[in-house]
Amino acid sequence: MIVEIARHVLGIEGADHAETSPHAPRLAIVPLACSLEAQTHAVRLRPGTRAAALYGAAEAVEEYWCNYGVNPEYRAALEGAGLATSGVDADGEPRIVELGGHPFFVGALFLPQKRSAPGRPHPLLAGFAAAVGAARPEPARAR
Amino acid sequence: MTTGGRVGVVGDYRADNHTHQATDAGLAHAGLAFEWVETTDVDPARPEARLSGYDRIFIAPSSPYRSMEGALGAIRFARERGVPLVGT
Numbered sequence: 001m002i003v004e005i006a007r008h009v010l011g012i013e014g015a016d017h018a019e020t021s022p023h024a025p026r027l028a029i030v031p032l033a034c035s036l037e038a039q040t041h042a043v044r045l046r047p048g049t050r051a052a053a054l055y056g057a058a059e060a061v062e063e064y065w066c067n068y069g070v071n072p073e074y075r076a077a078l079e080g081a082g083l084a085t086s087g088v089d090a091d092g093e094p095r096i097v098e099l100g101g102h103p104f105f106v107g108a109l110f111l112p113q114k115r116s117a118p119g120r121p122h123p124l125l126a127g128f129a130a131a132v133g134a135a136r137p138e139p140a141r142a143r
Numbered sequence: 144m145t146t147g148g149r150v151g152v153v154g155d156y157r158a159d160n161h162t163h164q165a166t167d168a169g170l171a172h173a174g175l176a177f178e179w180v181e182t183t184d185v186d187p188a189r190p191e192a193r194l195s196g197y198d199r200i201f202i203a204p205s206s207p208y209r210s211m212e213g214a215l216g217a218i219r220f221a222r223e224r225g226v227p228l229v230g231t
Binding site: 003004019020065103104105107110113116117119125129134135136138 | 166
């Protein structure tokens with residue numbers, strides 16, 4: 001999601017992911033300083049965001065299977081393009097992002113599906129199920 | 144619980160991948176019907192050709208994808224067309 005917005009909204013040609021293209025000149029996704037493979041951590045929800053409304057809480061505990069995250073150098077530009085940071089870790093690093101002006105466009109560094117159970121779907125997945133699409137036409141663009 | 148339509152789960156499914164097993168379970172818990180879509184089946188120039196039958200898109204965990212461009216095409220499709228999307 002980060003790479004897609006970096007390329008097509010911010011117009012950063014060749015923006016890429018360090019896992020698949022470690023030598024790309026413009027990396028929107030970079031290795032985390034500390035791996036989050038098989039770890040459980042608290043996420044702080046930012047008030048006023050969709051994520052905070054769905055959780056109905058100020059903080060949640062989530063399970064990560066991930067070694068990569070948003071390049072801090074891109075964060076301000078991504079937020080400027082409407083991709084809000086709605087959840088952060090204890091150091092303020094992005095853990096949940098969401099796009100304003102879209103019916104439901106939410107990305108997480110953790111796996112909400114890992115903390116879901118029968119009769120108790122994860123709040124982000126319940127919100128996803130309840131979201132109603134906007135059915136927008138294909139935008140005109142040069143191919 | 145609200146249900147409706149189908150979710151296209153974009154990723155390269157492996158039955159022995161615990162994150163994919165959790166994805167199946169988590170979507171079912173939310174009352175969602177879904178199908179997996181291989182990233183190589185999404186044409187980045189025409190993502191709608193494979194995805195227009197879904198009213199939600201879920202980008203599955205476990206990168207790298209077989210087709211990064213296919214995954215990006217699916218995300219772009221959801222972003223531009225206002226299709227609800229979750230990425231994990």
